[in-house]
Structure formats: C-alpha cells, structure tokens
Amino acid sequence: MKRIAIIGIGAGDPEHVTIQAINALNRVDVFFLLEKGDEKSQLIELRKEVCRRYIAKDRVYRFADATSPDWARDTPDYLATVGDLNRDKQAVFERLFANELKDGECGAFLVWGDPSLYDSTIRIVEAIAQAGAQDIEFEVIAGISSIQALAARCKTTLNSIGGAVAITTGRRLSAGWPEGFENAAVMLDARDAYKSLAGRDVDIHWGAYVGMKEEIVISGKLADVADEIARVRAQARAQHGWIMDSYLLRLNDREKN
Numbered sequence: 581m582k583r584i585a586i587i588g589i590g591a592g593d594p595e596h597v598t599i600q601a602i603n604a605l606n607r608v609d610v611f612f613l614l615e616k617g618d619e620k621s622q623l624i625e626l627r628k629e630v631c632r633r634y635i636a637k638d639r640v641y642r643f644a645d646a647t648s649p650d651w652a653r654d655t656p657d658y659l660a661t662v663g664d665l666n667r668d669k670q671a672v673f674e675r676l677f678a679n680e681l682k683d684g685e686c687g688a689f690l691v692w693g694d695p696s697l698y699d700s701t702i703r704i705v706e707a708i709a710q711a712g713a714q715d716i717e718f719e720v721i722a723g724i725s726s727i728q729a730l731a732a733r734c735k736t737t738l739n740s741i742g743g744a745v746a747i748t749t750g751r752r753l754s755a756g757w758p759e760g761f762e763n764a765a766v767m768l769d770a771r772d773a774y775k776s777l778a779g780r781d782v783d784i785h786w787g788a789y790v791g792m793k794e795e796i797v798i799s800g801k802l803a804d805v806a807d808e809i810a811r812v813r814a815q816a817r818a819q820h821g822w823i824m825d826s827y828l829l830r831l832n833d834r835e836k837n
Contacts (some may be wrong), residue, residue, distance in 0.1 A: 582681050582716045584705055585688040586695045588723015591730040592824075593791030594630050596724040602634045602733075604721050609685040612676050614648040614669075620822050626792075627690045644687075645682035658751065670704045677714050687765070689799055692824070694725040697747070698767050726826045727765040734799055739763050740830060753777075757831075764829040772813070774827060775798050778806045781832040788816055788825035 585604050590596020597605075611631065613624055628643070635641060649668035655661045681687045689701050696702065699709060705718050727747070731738050739745040739762075746758035750769025754776055758764055766774070782802040786809045789795050796816060798809050809827075817823040 582677060582683060582714065583686040584677075584716055584718035585686060585721065586701050586705060587688055587690050587716060587721040588694045588725075589627065589630050589690045589692065590724040591693050591726040591729040591791045592626065592789060592795075593729070594633055596729065596791060597630055597634060598721070598723070601721045601723065604688070604719070605631065605635050606639055607686050608635075608688040610675075610681055610687040611641065611643050612680070612687055612689050613643055613645050614672070615645055616648045622820075623692065630690060636703045642769065644676055646676055649671070658711055666700050666785075669700070670707055673704055674708055674714065676707065677716060683715075691723065694723040694728075695720050696722070697725050697727075699751075721789065726761070726787070726790055726824065727767065730785060730797070730826055731828060733787060733790055733797055734785040734828070736785060736828065738765055738828065741768070750774075762831050765826065766829065767826045769827070772806075772810045774802060774829065775806050775810065777829070778803050783830045784809070784827055784833065786813075786825065786827040788813065788823055789820075790826075 585608060587601050587604050589601060601636060613627065615624065629826065631641070631837065648783055649665060649672065677687065691699055691701055693699070702720060709716050709718060722828065727738065743762040744760065745763040745765060746761040747765045748758055750766055750773035753764065753766055753769065753773040754771070757777065780802070783800070784802045785797070785799045787797045790797070796812060798805055813823065813825065
C-alpha cells in the first residue's frame with residue numbers, strides 16, 4: 581500500500597500552514613513537485629520553505645520533480661481543455677507513484693490554498709485510486725484559501741448578514757451577476773471580468789499574491805477602482821511573469837432591491 585497526502589498550505593504565507601498540516605508533513609517520505617517553468621519557480625521554493633520550516637530536523641524526506649503538462653487557456657471548449665489537462669496530469673502522477681514512491685511510503689502534494697477549491701489534485705488522485713492499477717490510499721488536509729486570506733486582510737466577511745455568497749470564476753462572472761446572491765468571491769479571472777459590473781453599485785476587495793511579500797490589495801467602489809485594479813494587475817503580471825489573484829464583490833443596498 582502506498583499512501584498519498586494532499587496538503588493545503590495556504591495562500592502564500594508559511595504561517596497559514598495549520599497544525600494538522602504540520603503533522604502530515606512529518607509523515608511524508610516524498611514530496612511531489614510539478615514544475616511550471618522558470619516564471620513560477622518561486623512557488624516551488626515556497627513549498628520547499630514550508631518543508632524546511634516545519635519538518636523535524638532529523639526527519640529524512642526527498643523531493644520528486646516532474647514537468648506540469650502545458651495547456652491552451654484561450655480555447656472555446658474550456659471544460660474539454662481542462663479534461664485533457666487532467667488526463668495528462670494523471671499520467672504524470674501515475675509515473676511519480678510508480679517510480680518515486682516505494683510500498684509503505686507516503687507521498688504528498690503541497691497544494692496552494694485549499695485542495696477543495698478550484699484545484700484538481702483530489703480528482704486526479706481519486707481517479708488513480710479507483711482505477712486500481714496502483715494500490716494507494718489518500719487523505720486530504722484543508723488549507724487557508726486565497727479568498728479567506730483576502731477577507732481577513734481586508735477585515736471583512738465573505739457574506740453579508742443572512743446573505744449567501746457565490747464562489748465563482750471570472751469566466752462565469754462575465755455572463756452576469758450570480759442570480760440569488762448578494763456576495764461573490766471570484767477566482768481564475770484572467771480577463772478582468774469585474775469591469776463588466778462597473779456600472780453597478782458594487783464594492784470590491786481585490787488582492788494579488790495575498791500573504792506573500794509581493795502582496796497587493798485594492799478596495800473600494802468598483803466604479804472608482806476598476807481601472808486601477810486592471811492597471812496594477814497588468815503591471816504585476818509583467819513584473820513577476822505570473823499572478824495569483826482573487827476578489828470579493830458585494831452588492832450595495834439599492835442593487836439588492
């Protein structure tokens with residue numbers, strides 16, 4: 581039997597790591613690292629920093645690297661594209677489990693944020709376990725998501741009193757405000773979808789690299805700060821070569837009625 585731990589490590593601050601995650605880290609023999617190019621090498625280094633900080637000094641562990649599959653983001657059939665990507669990742673995972681993990685050992689993926697939120701690691705590992713070609717069992721350790729970290733950073737809540745919150749994507753927000761919700765937490769927005777709502781009475785809290793030294797946060801009336809967010813976002817992406825951002829939206833009273 582091979583064991584797999586899928587460990588949420590938070591949104592970028594090593595202090596986001598929970599006690600449960602630390603205990604799990606100290607049971608791991610092999611950490612799987614998926615390389616995504618030089619531009620995102622910082623994300624690998626932050627994972628290694630989590631290990632250095634929290635794993636006992638006498639604990640022996642190792643890293644196993646693999647290249648994350650490429651995929652085309654600007655395709656008309658997004659679901660099919662992601663399905664193909666996950667199949668390619670599954671093949672990578674299967675090779676890692678077969679070649680880098682011995683029977684009786686524990687391997688782990690350190691997942692940015694929380695593994696349950698817009699991440700496919702759980703689905704891929706579950707598919708491998710169900711296929712039965714490899715004898716594995718897995719566990720999932722929750723982490724602090726970027727939207728939780730952003731809400732805390734902005735000293736706000738995800739929901740208004742008695743109100744519901746939609747967790748959605750920029751692609752879906754472009755089609756209109758989520759029906760029946762007063763609040764929205766938006767992730768995976770590569771096209772500044774919030775701009776489509778600039779004519780409405782909406783507050784926004786936007787954050788990039790939340791928890792990291794590069795952190796940027798902008799809050800205000802959407803109509804007042806939308807252009808600033810777009811400008812700062814473009815500059816940050818050009819400077820770092822990558823960006824992780826999310827934002828919270830809230831309808832004001834006249835919009836609710």
